[in-house]
Amino acid sequence: MKMSKLSADSDPGPRLIRVNQYLEKNFPDFFAEARFQVGNDDYYLYSRFGQYLARSIEHRKTPRNKINRGFTVLNKMARASTKDPEIRSMMVSGPLEAIVDAPLARQLAMKRLSPVAQSYLESLCE
Numbered sequence: 001m002k003m004s005k006l007s008a009d010s011d012p013g014p015r016l017i018r019v020n021q022y023l024e025k026n027f028p029d030f031f032a033e034a035r036f037q038v039g040n041d042d043y044y045l046y047s048r049f050g051q052y053l054a055r056s057i058e059h060r061k062t063p064r065n066k067i068n069r070g071f072t073v074l075n076k077m078a079r080a081s082t083k084d085p086e087i088r089s090m091m092v093s094g095p096l097e098a099i100v101d102a103p104l105a106r107q108l109a110m111k112r113l114s115p116v117a118q119s120y121l122e123s124l125c126e
Contacts, residue, residue, distance in 0.1 A: 019076045026069045043090050050095025054102035071112040078117035092120050100124045
């Protein structure tokens with residue numbers, strides 16, 4: 001019993017359950033395809049989500065409420081990252097890195113992201 005508890009604590013996955021549930025509920029097509037392609041690897045899931053969100057913003061074809069829900073996913077992830085450095089690392093090197101490379105997405109992110117997530121984004125811009 002203790003062994004499974006230890007392995008769960010070393011993996012950021014269980015700490016991202018609520019974020020994953022929100023992502024699955026609000027982006028069901030993206031979530032299903034990403035899980036099919038990358039399995040249960042949260043790092044790649046969120047990296048692809050950052051790319052998806054950045055492309056959606058850059059192409060300007062996605063409704064604003066959908067984009068706002070995308071930022072909610074990142075804000076929930078930022079909240080979880082304050083308790084777990086692995087999640088912070090996953091967030092910075094995954095979705096935020098994709099947003100930094102897209103000028104419109106970066107500009108909108110500075111308005112929509114929480115202060116914690118904004119500080120991570122700013123650290124990437126330096």
